[in-house]
Amino acid sequence: MTKVTMTVNGKAVSGEVEGRTLLSAFLREGLGMTGTHIGCDTSQCGACVVHVDGKAVKSCTMFALDAAGSSVKTIEGMANADGSLGVIQQAFQDHHGLQCGFCTPGMVMSSAALLAENPKPTEAEVRHYLEGNICRCTGYHNIVKAVLAASGQDVSSVAAE
Amino acid sequence: MPKDYGIGASSKRREDVRFLSGLGNYTDDVVIAGQTYAVFVRSTVAHGRIKSVGTATASAMPGVLAVFTGEDFKDVGGNPAGWLINSRDGTPMREPKRPVLAHGKVRHVGDAYAAVVAETLQQAKDAAQVIADETEIEELPAIVDMAQALADSSNRVHDEIPDNQCFDWGWIEDNRAATEAAFKSAPHVTTLELVNNRLVPNAMEPRASIGEYFPGTGDYKLTTTSQNPHLTRLLIAAFVMGIPENKLTVVAPDVGGGFGSKIYHYGEEALVLAAAKKIKRPVKWVAERSESFLSDAHGRDHVTKIELACDKQGNFLAFRTSTMANVGAYLSNFSTATPTFLHGTLMAGPYKVPHVYVNVKTVFTNTAPVDAYRGAGRPEATYSLERVIDKMCRELNLDPFEVRRKNFLTTDMFPYTTPVGLVYDTGNYQATLDKAMELGDVAGFEKRRVESAKRGKLRGMGLSTWIEACGIAPSNLVGILGSRVGLYDAATVRVNATGNISVMTGAHSHGQGHETVFAQVVAEQLGIPESSIEIVHGDTSKIPFGMGSYGSRSLAVCGTAMTKAVDKIIAKGKKIAAHMLEAAEGDITFADGKFSVAGTDKAKTFGEIAFSAYVPHNYPLETLEPGLEETAFYDPANFTYPAGAYLCEVEVDAETGKVEVCSFTCADDFGNVMNPMIVEGQVHGGVGQGIGQALLENTSYDENGQLLTGSYMDYAMPRADDVPFYTVDASCITPCTHNPLGVKGCGEAGAIGSPPAVVNAVIDALHRGGHTHVTHIDMPVSPSRVWSAMNA
């Protein structure tokens, strides 16, 4: 076992891990932060997406020790300072961008990374950016709409509302 | 003004806050002190005789607490099929035992034949690997192709079943001769052979189960990813393990999607309970995605020949269907109902057609079990009908819109008894077709086609007018049809002393938003704020009973039970009010959250009544019981029959064969709509899955029974950039006539109606592009398949 230290959602954390301990496992089992989900074993589904030093990564495909010293942000760190839902989270609720909620943490983290890179994405850019996040419930309609809305764009013309 | 409260409001989902904050409580998130880890050893061959299971080394490995094999469960009961189907000759279906762990033979890749429980997951995995290495299985030829399975009795999935056939079902057998006669004399017959492709449900949360045993009381608890915890409890108790039902609690906490795959009881659930008892510690198992691909119940997998008899003007005279349906290696719980009573009974569609006959042969193969997946049988029926109708229109050069319109049942024909045994209570198929044509701008299609052609793309438009039977199900009817369970539901409404309410429902929400919608309904009924109502689901220790959520039944059946329990609360409240207000019970009225004496200003609020019920200081105890809690069971009088019209436009890249869905328009009649936002979301999701089935998703086994599409590297899940924004409308409403909310159910519609609309659009595009020799392409309509068809 090796000691690993990193910053998670602004707080310094440390724990004992094996070489093979994935970042996702460290978050879930080591820190008890179970918002980050595991939906596949081939790095495809994106339910485990977190930010490491500001970049979206699949935490099931990164070893905890490789994140030593990094600053990690997870879904648990996305709320506003007063505890209310952050802009992206709120847009997902407002536009029904989630159903079962399992892919949602990864979806929100990927969406946050997108909006950090590209504050006013087009529909096509949103869809393309989210290609590494699989949702089985929503048909993506309301997810895309929520991300556009979170970017401050008017989504009232989007079909079916 | 749209409502912002109660029935009809697009109330935001209360469950979202926890899901968006990372505070959901899914089974894998549950950590119990002292928990241990189970890993299953799964067959890597499709068919084999187990010579020996190598447990000796593994049992002594570090951290290993217990090892199980099929031998440990050979004397316990099997996991049964929920429906007994008889063959055409009256003989009952062949029903091989489905064991907790494979015993004697392994029958599909992924069939678990041993399990290890260890202190850590890695230790369990290490030991499982050793068991696999030290096990001897004599590989037998795999039975994969259904036609071969039926033809070759020398090779058997189950040794006692000579032709690998579960049953040969005719529906309705008495209609067969008349249907054949109609075909003989028909001016035109269109025939289409098609495959309804096997799908892997792929709920994003993999299955997981935690077993606990409490030696002090002999109680068991199972925390599991289930769409219906009571059914799981019933199956474990009555059939699989013999644990008394009152000693077993089944909890399904937050569940990350189901789509059918989490209806069923699986062997892993029994194993963790047995293991927990043996080692007297909690035992947790969480599937990896690769295990899900191999061991979750798959969906669809029909090979069908459908024939349509009609006159030269396209008036339908008869449909005749012959289907081989794959049930895989074992009978999953609903596997025998899906290709029969959820399929054959829908083969008249929304049409007036005098004669229909359906033959279904179900076949055992060395593949994962196949069972209900979103839509379950009804997508298969709709696909067959809507594809053959489209083919007929092309053969006779008829307009596909007009052909459907003139064959629709008309609004004056309800209630209508179909030739396949259902009674449609209400509907208006013309209205949804008109709405779809308007929203999808059918009139503007040609202009769009020309514009696409300028970019070198072939544009096509496809229609599907679908109907389904849901709100599953009337117990009387399903009992006649072979169901071994009733399909009623139950709810308890508990009014607490402080006036807030707990509603215990037999429905299970795994994405449907029941916590929000059910509260809306109760709020409307009682005239109190939604925020004072809590919906409790997924725990057999809290809820009276329930059959769970599937078959678009939650609101129509479970919701009706809930409203009936609320009716009883109101009735009891009137008694209490009569006492408090010193009036006759018959003079008490209830409206807007107040019990009033008619014609006076004397009234008590709902909260006052609730408080009084629990502080009954001066109750006439002979006639008035304290407390305010009611339970209702509800068994529907009929299925419900949502229907609609779906319109798809595609562009085909003529050089590569790639299909892009440009637009998808849905006009549905779901009866009354409780929460439009959620209803639309359900349709979006179903359409996404339907587009996935039509264009992307393929479950492929090779001739040795190896799953070629066992991960997201090869199984193409729809991604955000594979689909467009959808246009969804549920404004054409004919309320269901036999439940108080007038609701029909919306959960499966999208997945039922959409695949034929997509495929019809592709064929239309190819025809308009001059590829008139292409009459059909099997799903998924992949670029390679389209290109091959164009260049055939």
Next chain:
Amino acid sequence: MHNFDFVKPSSIAEAVKALSNEGAQALSGGQTLTPTMKQRLAAPSVLVSLTGIAEMKGVCLGDDGLSIGAATPHAVVAAEAAKHYPALAALAGGIGDPAVRNRGTIGGSLANNDPAACYPAAVLGSGATVVTNKRKIAADDYFQGMFTTALEEGEIITGVTFPVPEKAAYVKFNQPASRFALTGVFVAKFKGGVRVAVTGASNNGVFRWSEGESALSSNFSGAAVAGLKVDAAEMIGDLHGTPEYRAHLVKVLTKRAVDAAR
């Protein structure tokens, strides 16, 4: 996954030393190796992360062309190579998905040489040079069939140098599930001729389509390849596409790449 010792050296020299351990394996972005280890198809006893080596990161234009450190993630190449070699940047920006691009590296991709990966097409199509801790390897010598390269035991890629062509483009046709290339074609027009590299299509891994190169070298237009026929004999056939389909795509995508080249 079997356990291992995790080491994260900060220099190439340290990495080479760590890799001399019995059972040691290099880990770059881990986007392929980690899933492989989860399946227990790889079980190194020492895993040497290359992501902490500053000298293996970055994009730099020099006299020999555009040099990219082997541990540079795809997202960085997509952003930083854009003004120097837009076709290469666009290719990097189309690998996997954003989260994969933030971790996956060019060195990792080339060392693995997946027959459907994108980078091999750029490297072979550009006639790039693969630089290792020991030597420089020409692209034409580097790729030796699917998952096979000229790398020797303990040898690590430290960078890649791309000659910058006059015009180039990469066109990828996605395998619908993995979104690797069902077929991808990289076309690069240099003063001395045109190179066409194809990934995803062949049983032999990435390859140069020599007939296409000849035709385009004399006439750099989509029409130049219209009359050619690609032999399907060596093409991959699987449930996503027949050999004939892939052979057809080689031609279609070459034409599209020529049209898109800039």
